[in-house]
Amino acid sequence: MTAPVKIVLVYQSLLGIYGDQGNSLVLRQRLAWRGIAAEVVVVEPGEALPADGSLYLLGGGEDNAQTTAVRELTRDGTVFRAVENGAVVFAVCAGYQICGQTFTIGENDEVREGLGLLDVTTRRGAERAVGEILTRWTRPDGSEYVLTGFENHGGYTYLGSDAAPLAHVEKGVGNAGDGTEGAVQGRVIGTYPHGPVLARNPALADHLLELALDRQLEPLTRAEIEHDGLRRERIAFARR
Ligand code: GLN
Numbered sequence: 001m002t003a004p005v006k007i008v009l010v011y012q013s014l015l016g017i018y019g020d021q022g023n024s025l026v027l028r029q030r031l032a033w034r035g036i037a038a039e040v041v042v043v044e045p046g047e048a049l050p051a052d053g054s055l056y057l058l059g060g061g062e063d064n065a066q067t068t069a070v071r072e073l074t075r076d077g078t079v080f081r082a083v084e085n086g087a088v089v090f091a092v093c094a095g096y097q098i099c100g101q102t103f104t105i106g107e108n109d110e111v112r113e114g115l116g117l118l119d120v121t122t123r124r125g126a127e128r129a130v131g132e133i134l135t136r137w138t139r140p141d142g143s144e145y146v147l148t149g150f151e152n153h154g155g156y157t158y159l160g161s162d163a164a165p166l167a168h169v170e171k172g173v174g175n176a177g178d179g180t181e182g183a184v185q186g187r188v189i190g191t192y193p194h195g196p197v198l199a200r201n202p203a204l205a206d207h208l209l210e211l212a213l214d215r216q217l218e219p220l221t222r223a224e225i226e227h228d229g230l231r232r233e234r235i236a237f238a239r240r
Helices: 020-034 064-077 078-084 094-099 202-213 220-239
Strands: 005-011 040-042 055-058 087-094 102-105 112-113 119-139 143-157 167-171 184-185 187-191
Touching: 005 020, 020 040, 020 055, 020 064, 020 112, 020 202, 040 187, 055 094, 055 202, 064 078, 064 094, 064 102, 064 112, 078 112, 087 094, 087 202, 094 143, 094 187, 143 187, 143 202, 143 220
Parallel strands: 005 040, 005 055, 055 087, 087 187, 102 119
Antiparallel strands: 102 112, 119 143, 119 167, 184 187
């Protein structure tokens, strides 16, 4: 029997306040619907991250929690080795920011070192980005897919030359009001939308799974339809 696909949910006590842990359930369920066993492993600060994760998920959180998360992940060290070995990292909002080179915290915009997994830097923007966001993501097959989510961040993120945008903004702020949203560098993907974003965008969930498993997955017609109500309603709402 092959071992279950391991989905590692990183530091819920620090990066778990925006409901992004729902992304782990979406990934596990979409594997289950295909008959692929998967387990979600929740790891808290002070506990060792499993080294054999296929996907590592980071979610949104507050400024101080971000600093603690970087310290603990750096001390643990596993995430860096996992990325080198081909694991997927999917990071949302605060999680996205800490994957970068630097980010800032607090009213005084104090600079903090990130994990350096993404060539991006974040600093406080002119105004907080809060609201529905719609972006256009080009899938690996070249087709375009609208991503829907809810953004809520004071930090604005700027991409360096090693990172590519995940998507382009139709509505909302995204990285920094520059038309780009999220970042991709190898198998590390950062993005701002909550939702949870994978519940609203099943095609993105399947993309992450295909990256992690290194193979194409059967399309899930029935499940796609089940997810479609929320997705269509949110896209229509954002375009109103
Ligand atoms: N503290 C960060 C910011 O406001 C991240 C917030 C979040 O995760 N929603 O930019």
